[in-house]
Amino acid sequence: MRLPYYLGCPSWSENAWRDYLYPPDAKPADFLNLYSQVFNAVEGNTTFYASPAASTVQRWAEIMPEHFRFTAKFPGDISHGGDLREQLTAADTFLQLLSPLGERVSPLWLQLSKSFTPHRLPELAGFIDALERPLAVEVRHDEFFAKGDSERRLNRLLLDRGVERICLDPRALFSCTSTDPSVLHAQSKKPRVPPRPAAFTQFPQVRFIGHPQLEANDPFLEPWVEKIAMWIEEGRTPYIFLHTADNLLAAKLAQRFHAKLMLRLPGLPPLPELYREPAAEQLGLL
Secondary structure, eight states, rough: OSSSSSEESSSSGGGGGGGGGTTTTOOOGGGHHHHHHHOEEEEEEHHHHOOOOOOHHHHHHHSOOOOOOOEOOOHHHTTSSOOOGGHHHHHHHHHHHHHGGGEEEEEEEEEOOOOOOGHHHHHHHHHHHOSSSSSEEEEOOOGGGGGSSHHHHHHHHHHHHEEEEEEEOOOOHHOOOOHHHHHHHHHHHHHHOOOOOOOSSSSSSEEOOOOOSSSGGGGHHHHHHHHHHHHTTTTHHHHHHHHSSSSTTHHHHHHHHHHHHHHSTTTOOOOOOOOOHHHOOOOHHH
16 A cells, blocks of 8 residues: 655665664665665655766666655756756756656755855746756755745745745754764754745655654654644645654654654554564574
């Protein structure tokens, strides 16, 4: 039974997940196949930093199920490379590269930098109008979170074009006072912005950046359990991606979220569980 929403993590290639999600002897080449048996979506974080080789995309296309969703991010060279309207040729090249994945790349993500200010909104409008593909946009400039004219103009631009506004919620991460290097690194990289749970389309998009202690996320997760449930009840198909500072526990956090959503939505099926050999069997004792 398919889920009425999309659930996933920033990537599938975490070796540490062999401790609790993947079989202990799983090879990295098997991770995508294993991941897609449990989760039905993944953030396209990797494509922000570098475009994959065509052979890699072809391999993904052979592994990803048809119902799977890969929210590929436009490379930073495009989203952070100056006037967006001048990046359309590069954007088209990127789309051609991902074409073997078909509808599994939906929506595309455009992550804009903090330097993308309100006066650049005409660029965004021109880019969207020329693209003509399902798209979601993440903004980081403070004025887009000030509940003033700039935020209203952004929201109207996206709403009128059927483009989703990605909601980033880093509150759990910033509630952590740990001096662990991975936490400090994540806090230095993630913008400290208030969440904006938009639903401009049928496919709301949420990125939840979690606390490294799973239980500490619960008070921050509960509102999202309710919001995702409400969107599902409205007939929408939301996406939510769960992160932790180093993402070692991201899959556990996603499982935790789904378990809470099952309590809110009776009848929601559990996530599949991959077979993991019992410890005794691993040691050849059975």
